[in-house]
Amino acid sequence: MEVTIQIDGKELHVEQGSNVLEAALTNGIYIPHLCHHPDLPDIGSCRLCIVEVEGREGVWPSCKLEAEEGMKIRTDSEQISHLRNLSMELILAAHPEDCSTCPKYGQCEMQTLIQYMGVSATRMNTRVKGIKMNDSNPLIIHDMNRCVLCGRCVRACADLRGVGVLQYNKKEMETYIGTLHDRLLKDSDCRFCGACAEVCPTGTIRDMVNYTAVEKRDTLIPCQAACPAHADVPRY
Ligand code: FES
Known part of the structure; x- marks a missing residue:
């Protein structure tokens, strides 16, 4: 059965229970994600794909969130950005x-x-x-x-x-x-x-x-990831 949901104000018709992250991605709405892969079962561990759902407290990993009729989802906010960046910092601490x-x-x-x-x-x-x-x-x-x-x-x-x-x-x-x-x-x-x-x-x-x-590279290529080790190298 199809349900209607909204992601960042965009109305989408998706299968009930389908994965909100996949629904967003296939409809051209990008949500950062790392542990999710379309061919694999989701485990919701990286916490980068978090979103807010109207009427619900806190944030939810969109890869583990099932689409329900009338759901209104926000993929970006001050809270999301703060928590998402924190998750990335935790990942980077061991990389x-x-x-x-x-x-x-x-x-x-x-x-x-x-x-x-x-x-x-x-x-x-x-x-x-x-x-x-x-x-x-x-x-x-x-x-x-x-x-x-x-x-x-x-x-x-x-x-x-x-x-x-x-x-x-x-x-x-x-x-x-x-x-x-x-x-x-x-x-x-x-x-x-x-x-x-x-x-x-x-x-x-x-x-x-x-x-x-x-x-082997002829010239030094500045680190595109802008890692601290290359903070003094010009980036493009
Ligand atoms: Fe990692 Fe959803 S993609 S928690």
Whole structure:
């Protein structure tokens, strides 16, 4: 059954119970999001996609919000912007600032999001995870220092491919994505389908063919993510 909802004053006719974030995106209304991927079940963890709903208290993650008849949704306000920026700062606290040395530089979803939101620095205590880059598997590189724990790879592995090799691990209070007993992918049930690399929004899980190393550049390209490490470099 179709219902009528309003997002930022725009009237939309969508299936009852459909995902508000998807409804907005397919109708040309952009809401920042990171853990959401159209092919994966939503977990609502990044809190970037928050919206306000008329008549309801607080903010709601639009990726976990079901469309209901007459719903009036706001995607931007002072409260939303404050909380959304705070969520981005929390994400950045555990992400290295060296964007320009990342092989995904310029093709990174997270970098684009940072630019869109204009939040490139964090006031939180930063945590360098110190996980060594792992390139001992065929086809896929793991650089877990860059992981923002959006969980897309875990869902792609389990829900999309039905394999379930990637999981959330914990060591000394730090959560990271790994395999059972930290086995190498080649020693696990991994089929090297590449779904994890495809959905990764950062340079964390990369396919070896396209993202082995930073391209050799003739000139210094200022960091588009405007990271603090490059604050003195002119941006364009
Ligand atoms: Fe909705 Fe992450 S995209 S919480």
